[in-house]
Amino acid sequence: MLNLRRFRSIFLSLLLFMMFFVPQISMAETLDNNVPDASPAASVPILKSAISLPMAGARATNQLNSARWLVHKDAVEGTSKLRLVIDTSDPVIVSSTLDGNGPQLVLDIKGAVVGDVDDSITLDGQIAEKVRFIKKDGNNSQAVVDLPAMIDDGDYKVFTLKSDTANKKSFRVVVDINKPVPKVVYNFTPGLRNKVIVIDPGHGGSDPGAIGPNKVQEKTVTLAVAQKVKAMLENAGAKVLMTRQTDVDVYGPNASAVDELKARTIVANNNKADVFVSIHINAFSNPTVGGTATYYYQKSNYDALLANCIQDGLVATGGLQDRGTYSAGFYVIKRTTMPSILAELGFISNPAEEKLLSTYQFQQQMAQGIVQGLDKFFSQAAKRGGGL
Amino acid sequence: MMFRKRIFLFIMLLLMTVMLGGCDNTTQQPPVPLQNENPQQQAAPIEGGTVTPSSVGQDTMKMTVYYSTKDALNLVGEQYVVPKNTHPAQTAMELLVAGTKNPELISVVPAGTKLRNISVKEHIAYVDFSDQLVKNNKGGSASEILLVASIVNTLTEFHDIKKVQILVEGKKIDTISGHMDIGEPLSRSEKIIKK
Numbered sequence: 001m002l003n004l005r006r007f008r009s010i011f012l013s014l015l016l017f018m019m020f021f022v023p024q025i026s027m028a029e030t031l032d033n034n035v036p037d038a039s040p041a042a043s044v045p046i047l048k049s050a051i052s053l054p055m056a057g058a059r060a061t062n063q064l065n066s067a068r069w070l071v072h073k074d075a076v077e078g079t080s081k082l083r084l085v086i087d088t089s090d091p092v093i094v095s096s097t098l099d100g101n102g103p104q105l106v107l108d109i110k111g112a113v114v115g116d117v118d119d120s121i122t123l124d125g126q127i128a129e130k131v132r133f134i135k136k137d138g139n140n141s142q143a144v145v146d147l148p149a150m151i152d153d154g155d156y157k158v159f160t161l162k163s164d165t166a167n168k169k170s171f172r173v174v175v176d177i178n179k180p181v182p183k184v185v186y187n188f189t190p191g192l193r194n195k196v197i198v199i200d201p202g203h204g205g206s207d208p209g210a211i212g213p214n215k216v217q218e219k220t221v222t223l224a225v226a227q228k229v230k231a232m233l234e235n236a237g238a239k240v241l242m243t244r245q246t247d248v249d250v251y252g253p254n255a256s257a258v259d260e261l262k263a264r265t266i267v268a269n270n271n272k273a274d275v276f277v278s279i280h281i282n283a284f285s286n287p288t289v290g291g292t293a294t295y296y297y298q299k300s301n302y303d304a305l306l307a308n309c310i311q312d313g314l315v316a317t318g319g320l321q322d323r324g325t326y327s328a329g330f331y332v333i334k335r336t337t338m339p340s341i342l343a344e345l346g347f348i349s350n351p352a353e354e355k356l357l358s359t360y361q362f363q364q365q366m367a368q369g370i371v372q373g374l375d376k377f378f379s380q381a382a383k384r385g386g387g388l
Numbered sequence: 389m390m391f392r393k394r395i396f397l398f399i400m401l402l403l404m405t406v407m408l409g410g411c412d413n414t415t416q417q418p419p420v421p422l423q424n425e426n427p428q429q430q431a432a433p434i435e436g437g438t439v440t441p442s443s444v445g446q447d448t449m450k451m452t453v454y455y456s457t458k459d460a461l462n463l464v465g466e467q468y469v470v471p472k473n474t475h476p477a478q479t480a481m482e483l484l485v486a487g488t489k490n491p492e493l494i495s496v497v498p499a500g501t502k503l504r505n506i507s508v509k510e511h512i513a514y515v516d517f518s519d520q521l522v523k524n525n526k527g528g529s530a531s532e533i534l535l536v537a538s539i540v541n542t543l544t545e546f547h548d549i550k551k552v553q554i555l556v557e558g559k560k561i562d563t564i565s566g567h568m569d570i571g572e573p574l575s576r577s578e579k580i581i582k583k
Contacts, residue, residue: 070511070550075540075574076533167547203566210527210565218527258562258571280567283528284460286494295529323461328533331562331569342567344529 062090063115064133064141065170071124072176078297078329080179082127086143087170088112094173096158103147105156109173114141127179143173151180184300186339188274188381192374193237195275198268200332201226201242202280202342205249207260210283212354218281219247221357225345226279228367236371243267258331265335275306275377276340277370278332281357283349290350291321295328295342301384302339306377310341313373317365320346320353339377343370447472452545453483454538454581455493460530462582463538464493465545477549478506480542481515496534498524504558512573513543516555522564529567536568537580544576551575 065087072081086109093110100106105128113135120132129146136142161172201222203209209218223244230240243264244250251263268276282293292314296307307325315322323344333340345366346353356362449472452465466488470479481503487495500520507514525531540552551573553560562571 072575073551073572074577074579075552076537076577076580078569207566256562257566261563261566280529282530283526284530285496285526286458286460289458289460289530293530328529328567329569330529330567334569342529347528347530349526349528 062088062092062112064088064109064112064117064143065115067117067121067131067133067143069121069123069131071127074329076329077327078334079327080127082124082177082179084123084128084131084145084175084177086117086173086175088173089115089170091162091171092160092173094158094160096156096175098151098153100144103150105145105147105151105175105177107143107145107158107173107175108136109141109143111139112141113139127177143175145175145177147177149180151177155180181298181301186300186302186381188302188378188384190379190382191236192233192371192378195233195238195374195378196241196271196273197233197238197374198241198243198271198273198276198336199226199229199233200264200267200276200278201244202278204244204247206253207249207257210281210348212283212348212357213287213351214354216348216354216358218283218348221281221345221348221363222279223247225363225366225370228364229277229279229370232367232371233374236375241267241271241273261331262335264332268336268338268340273336273338275338275374276333276336277310277374278330278340278342279370280342280344281346281348282344283347285349287349287351290347290353291323292318292346293323293344294325295330295333295344296325297329297333297340298327299334299337300339302377302381303333303341305380306339306373307341309377309380310343310370310373313371313376314343314345314366314369317369317372318345318362339381449473449476451476451480451483452542453480453488454541455484455488455490456496456534456538457582458492458494460494460534463534463541463580464582465541466490466493475506477508477513477543477546478503480545481506481539484538484542485517496531496538497521498526498535500524504555508549511548511550513546513549513552514555515539515543515552516558519557521556522561525565527565532563532565532567533580535564536570536574537577540574541576541581 067084067086069082069084072083073079090111092112095108097106098104114133117133120130122130126148129148132144132146134142134144155178157176159174161169161174163169163171201219203219203222207219209222211217226242230242233240249255249260251259264278292311294307294311294314296303298304304325311322311325330342333342346357348354348357448469451468451470453468454463454465456462457464468483473479485497485501485503487497498520501524502518502520504516504518506516525535536554539554543549543552553573554570555561560571563569
């Protein structure tokens with residue numbers, strides 16, 4: 001009885017003790033088996049129709065054991081890619097072709113038979129429909145990936161990975177398929193006349209945007225430049241829609257950040273704009289950083305062209321350091337349906353650029369750069385003849 | 389009677405050993421999945437290592453934390469060797485929030501930001517910061533891109549983390565400073581890493 005009581009008190013104190021430690025233990029991440037490995041997916045050797053690894057004597061026991069997939073969404077670029085990983089017991093040789101029956105990616109897997117892997121696995125449905133594993137003969141197999149639409153050679157990668165005992169990974173065949181850019185046909189004509197152009201002065205109202213060391217606010221500069229762009233474009237005969245004409249919140253005061261951004265995209269989407277141009281000023285903690293950069297989100301074959309044209313125009317007229325054009329998953333350029341860009345004219349955190357950006361003359365130069373860029377875009381886009 | 393007493397004592401000692409192991413990090417061998425499986429990436433030189441004790445033994449683990457280059461164009465992975473523990477992802481985030489001592493690199497997490505919590509569920513890390521992440525953010529696309537990418541890339545160094553959902557004060561947010569769309573879990577971005 002005494003022992004039982006003692007046992008109970010020991011047990012209870014242990015339980016109490018454990019309560020302190022268990023939350024930490026639950027932090028230890030666990031692995032399940034339904035998702036592919038290797039988040040770092042870029043920069044892997046492209047081995048289309050190529051040999052992967054030396055076959056360690058293709059034994060009949062080599063099997064496709066399991067398959068799993070994940071949609072990888074790039075944190076910066078916002079682009080999606082489907083990764084399919086097939087586990088094999090031993091190394092295999094893989095070759096791939098796009099010319100199946102219909103939109104299909106066909107993998108010939110030499111040296112492994114269809115093993116425990118499911119015959120058919122449903123994929124995300126947008127990038128790929130499903131993958132089927134087919135027996136070829138006593139030594140080889142095939143994986144057929146059904147796609148919603150035909151993709152290009154550059155839209156996928158096939159490679160193999162060695163086994164990794166430290167992380168309990170077997171030999172693997174990896175297939176990466178990029179989310180294809182929709183084939184939208186635009187019929188752009190040269191010139192600015194009659195074009196519907198949406199100009200979005202970044203931030204505004206309750207959201208000042210970035211603030212410079214001498215208290216110049218991003219929202220003030222973006223509006224000033226946008227108004228100048230508007231005047232110049234209208235002179236050239238374009239129809240300009242501004243997401244805001246004054247220092248206001250576009251959606252309304254105290255709107256959530258996303259409502260505010262959505263309101264800007266609605267202006268462009270509901271008015272069937274030809275292009276959307278968002279004007280911003282950059283900032284960074286290191287005050288010596290400066291220069292102009294333009295961002296696009298590749299949702300048509302014209303977004304990068306628009307970014308390049310406007311970046312060239314801004315660098316030509318403004319003369320700041322050319323930081324280049326980049327793909328980025330920014331809300332307003334991602335959620336607008338037409339070719340769109342977000343230009344970061346300069347750095348408000350850089351005292352010299354802050355000063356420049358607040359002058360009438362430099363704002364005029366920046367506006368000129370955007371207008372030149374737009375004009376160049378329409379003439380170059382027209383040369384593509386609405387083609388893809 | 390004596391026999392039972394001994395058994396109880398033995399069990400108690402055994403339990404204490406296991407638990408103390410969790411305390412002082414000497415006896416426990418937690419899973420530290422730090423090996424990167426992309427061979428090319430593994431071979432890439434990592435710049436800016438600061439903490440490099442002479443011996444990387446069984447009681448320590450290596451981790452890579454990403455900070456910005458001075459020109460705000462890229463991220464560079466800084467390697468740390470820290471005592472082994474059961475929550476390496478939390479340790480990596482604490483290092484990111486604390487910032488780099490390397491004068492060649494720049495910390496991108498806004499001043500005053502605190503890591504509130506981090507949990508991993510079905511390969512998605514939910515990392516929760518205090519609202520200084522938004523309030524003390526200096527604005528600008530460059531800062532926002534580097535901030536988001538440094539969080540995501542530091543966490544996806546861990547084998548079992550495939551995506552990262554950034555939270556502020558326990559809630560999902562759509563954007564930090566009005567540019568990036570971060571309403572859903574994001575995966576690693578390789579391009580921004582300086583090779």
